[in-house]
Amino acid sequence: MDMAQWWPGGAQALAAALGCGLLMGLERERRKGHGPSRALAGMRSFTLACLAGAVSMLLGQVWLTMVGAAFIGALGVIAYWRDRSDDPGVTTEIALLLAYLIGALCTWSLPLAAALTVVVTGLLAARDPMHRFAREWLQAGELRDGLILCALALIAVPLLPDRALWGPALNPRTIATLLVVLLAIQALAHVARRLLQARHALVLSSLAAGFVSSTATIATLGMEVREGRASARPQAGAALLSCVGTLLQLLAVAAAVQPRWLAVLWLPALAGAALVAAWGLWLVRSGETDHKVALTAKDARMFSLRTAAMVALLLGGIQAAVHGLSLWWGSAGLLAGVLLGALVDLHAAAAAVLVQGPPEAAPAALLQGLMGALLVHNLSKCVTAALSGGRAYLLAFAPGILVHMAVVLGLLAWRGAV
Numbered sequence: 001m002d003m004a005q006w007w008p009g010g011a012q013a014l015a016a017a018l019g020c021g022l023l024m025g026l027e028r029e030r031r032k033g034h035g036p037s038r039a040l041a042g043m044r045s046f047t048l049a050c051l052a053g054a055v056s057m058l059l060g061q062v063w064l065t066m067v068g069a070a071f072i073g074a075l076g077v078i079a080y081w082r083d084r085s086d087d088p089g090v091t092t093e094i095a096l097l098l099a100y101l102i103g104a105l106c107t108w109s110l111p112l113a114a115a116l117t118v119v120v121t122g123l124l125a126a127r128d129p130m131h132r133f134a135r136e137w138l139q140a141g142e143l144r145d146g147l148i149l150c151a152l153a154l155i156a157v158p159l160l161p162d163r164a165l166w167g168p169a170l171n172p173r174t175i176a177t178l179l180v181v182l183l184a185i186q187a188l189a190h191v192a193r194r195l196l197q198a199r200h201a202l203v204l205s206s207l208a209a210g211f212v213s214s215t216a217t218i219a220t221l222g223m224e225v226r227e228g229r230a231s232a233r234p235q236a237g238a239a240l241l242s243c244v245g246t247l248l249q250l251l252a253v254a255a256a257v258q259p260r261w262l263a264v265l266w267l268p269a270l271a272g273a274a275l276v277a278a279w280g281l282w283l284v285r286s287g288e289t290d291h292k293v294a295l296t297a298k299d300a301r302m303f304s305l306r307t308a309a310m311v312a313l314l315l316g317g318i319q320a321a322v323h324g325l326s327l328w329w330g331s332a333g334l335l336a337g338v339l340l341g342a343l344v345d346l347h348a349a350a351a352a353v354l355v356q357g358p359p360e361a362a363p364a365a366l367l368q369g370l371m372g373a374l375l376v377h378n379l380s381k382c383v384t385a386a387l388s389g390g391r392a393y394l395l396a397f398a399p400g401i402l403v404h405m406a407v408v409l410g411l412l413a414w415r416g417a418v
Contacts, residue, residue, distance in 0.1 A: 013054050016110050017103040020117040021050030024099050027124045028092055041092055046099045053103025065104060072100045095124060148305060149187060153180045177256045179309060203284055206238035210245030215384055217242035218397070222389025232389065236396035237283025239385065240276050243401065246377075247273040247408070260358040264367075268411035272404050279400040371409055378405040 025046030041049070049072055056065040076093030098120060105113040123130075157180060162173040210217055221235040247269040254261040378401055386394040 010058050010107075012110065013058065013107040014051065016106040016113060017050045017054035018047060020102050020106065020113060021047035021099055023117055024050070024095060024102075024121050024124070027121050028095065041096045046096060049096055049100045050103035050106075053100040054106050055103075057104045057107040069097065069100060072097045091124065091127075095120060145183075145187065145305075149180070149183050152176065152183070174257060178253065183305065203238065203241060203281065206241040206280075207244060210242030211249060214242040214246045215381060218381055218384050219388040222385055222387075222393050225389040225393045232392040232396050233286065234284045235389065236385075236393055236400075237280040237285075239397050240280030240283065240400045240404075243276045243381070243404065244273045244280075247276075258358060264412070268408045271411055272408035275407055276400060276404040279404070283396060283400070367412070371412055374405065374408060374412070378402070 022043065025041070025043035028046055029042040052068055052072075053065070056068045076090070076096060079093060102113050102117055102120075105116065157173060157176045160172040160176050163171065165171070206217060206221070218239040221230070221239045224230040225232050225235050251262065251265060251269050254265050381401055382394065382398050385397045389397075
């Protein structure tokens with residue numbers, strides 16, 4: 001290779017390899033130890049391995065690069081075989097081989113090599129926190145749930161057919177995607193609740209439970225008021241906080257079913273969520289909150305697969321029912337099906353509307369159906385509050401839910417008209 005052509009790119013690759021090796025080697029040097037039990041490599045070894053990878057690629061001899069990788073791998077095997085420590089591991093050996101490969105990568109893509117170096121160094125430095133997380137913080141049920149969620153998202157969803165079986169309804173991949181979205185939201189709510197559950201338990205548990213079922217949360221809190229185990233005002237505030245999950249899940253359903261609806265829904269949903277959250281926090285803080293409410297039966301589980309599957313199937317079933325009614329009665333059938341579905345589940349009714357098409361396809365009929373579903377669902381929550389918690393609970397809960405409903409419907413009408 002001509003020196004004039006080699007110098008700019010080659011110098012940059014060698015400089016990048018030097019920096020990557022020093023960064024990884026600095027972290028390993030701090031953990032290398034001393035004496036017979038010291039680790040295989042430190043700062044100098046990692047830097048030289050990284051430079052060796054870059055040099056082998058710059059020389060343009062593939063066989064030399066392969067020999068260098070085999071040599072680094074053999075060093076790691078020998079070091080592991082001679083390790084006399086109480087807890088032998090292969091982290092340093094694997095990292096040294098990876099340093100050699102990163103050095104080779106520097107001749108091809110400097111940004112990718114630098115990013116990979118930062119990630120690897122971060123993983124090496126986070127050994128103790130990662131061990132504590134895996135051994136002490138993470139529970140067995142959470143591990144199982146995480147594996148189930150990953151299997152559904154990475155294996156099941158891509159393998160399902162992406163076509164509707166009846167009109168726009170009953171798309172297997174869409175239903176599976178909704179299931180994954182519901183499980184992911186529950187998992188995030190569970191993690192947030194575990195991290196912060198020592199403080200503001202009533203607020204956090206209500207927010208988390210709202211992602212599972214806001215209506216069930218309202219009924220649960222109301223029953224505590226009726227039984228005399230809690231006062232109406234803070235319980236009503238916690239019930240309002242559970243409605244935050246309803247609106248956020250509405251955006252998640254829209255993103256999964258018909259993303260173009262997000263342009264219409266994002267402002268009403270976020271404004272309504274902010275309003276109901278502020279109102280609920282005000283009620284909780286102004287009342288007596290000397291007790292803790294746990295709305296999940298098992299803290300060790302991140303989500304309820306059975307509940308989420310039932311909701312996802314309900315979404316698909318109501319979509320099919322609404323599509324059938326719309327074929328039978330036209331726009332009137334669409335509206336009737338949506339309103340009936342909203343009594344069971346808002347997200348099922350909303351998905352039945354959104355799956356019909358983008359907002360510009362039939363703006364009047366679809367927007368009216370969505371607004372009707374929101375109206376019926378929020379009024380049904382008021383009925384649930386009255387039946388479960390009585391008059392005092394209803395009077396504390398109803399103003400917040402009605403004002404929030406008026407804001408959401410008003411903004412939705414305005415966004416739909418724009």
